[in-house]
Amino acid sequence: MTKPTEIKALVFDVFGTVVDWRSGVAREAAAFLQRHAPHLDAFEFADIWRREYSPAMEEIRSGRRPYVRLDVLHRENLVKVLKRSGITGATDAEIDELNLAWHRLDPWPDSVPALNRLKRRFIIAPLSNGNIRLMVDMAKRAGLPWDAILGAEVVRAYKPSPQVYSETVDILGLAPAELCLVAAHNGDLAAARRLGLSTAFVVRPTEHGPDQKTDLNAQQAWDFVVDDLNELASQLDASID
Structure with a gap:
């Protein structure tokens, strides 16, 4: 398990993890x-x-x-x-x-306040399959306080292709473990872990509606498993203070 103090940046799956x-x-x-x-x-x-x-x-x-x-x-x-x-x-x-x-998607209620908390200590950016203009428009409307826009269009590949994660590590000038992927999808996290990234699983039990059957719990021992992004921010705060 990664020591939380090693993490310098957090990148986020967006559809389902940050927005509904x-x-x-x-x-x-x-x-x-x-x-x-x-x-x-x-x-x-x-x-x-x-x-x-x-x-x-x-x-x-x-x-x-x-x-x-x-x-x-x-x-x-x-x-x-x-x-x-x-x-x-x-x-x-x-x-x-x-x-x-x-x-024009709305953030989950915890997303904006938690991202603002995390932004004070870490680089934060989307690592989404969404293109740059889509991410910018969404961020401006929803108030998502990204430091940069990263993801598929930047590396011209779609998750979970390995280069999406490895090239993002390189773009940020970090070691893989210093970059934490935050996602509500076990498959996304598994692909990131194979490249050495740190991982945080956020439970979003209604992403697919009230009868959701997938991603209701962590399928591996991710570095963090939380019920919302505020809990992630609190865990990271506690580990550093």
Whole structure:
């Protein structure tokens, strides 16, 4: 286990860990669906759209497709979902606007105060599959106090590809153990640990809604296991003081 005092920077998975993507996408989709498919549930629509996320990135991780930013994948996935749902007649402008739902997600209640606490002692940045503009827009709207924007578009690869973690360590000029990945997803943490990063698991039991079945508990002995980001900040404060 890493000594907490070795940690100099924390990088964060964002979708699900820092922000509530499901509620935000459902909120943005509701008005669109009211116009085009009032029989569809906005949360189900958000879930269907999100299910296209990993397969689309796998095309790039596997080398079958060159890197494109997540905004592009999200829009392509949205067009697929609309066609599959039998939704016709939406204009390109409407589709573009709905695709910006991912730029307007709300943080979990603990995220902003905890990030501000952590920022006082550590470098903090997203390590997200989201592209730079998406992360900047989200941060400005939600008040996420990042020191930098890092992640997929910076290294032109999607998590959990190893280079996302190793190149981020190099960008920050740190030893791997000095960088801690904070995530609500065991798979993300496992990939980071294989590259020597420190790890912190945050339980987000409703990321996928009230019937969530995955990532309800830590599957390995991560360096930190916490119920929210304030608890992580307190543990790090206690270990340093």
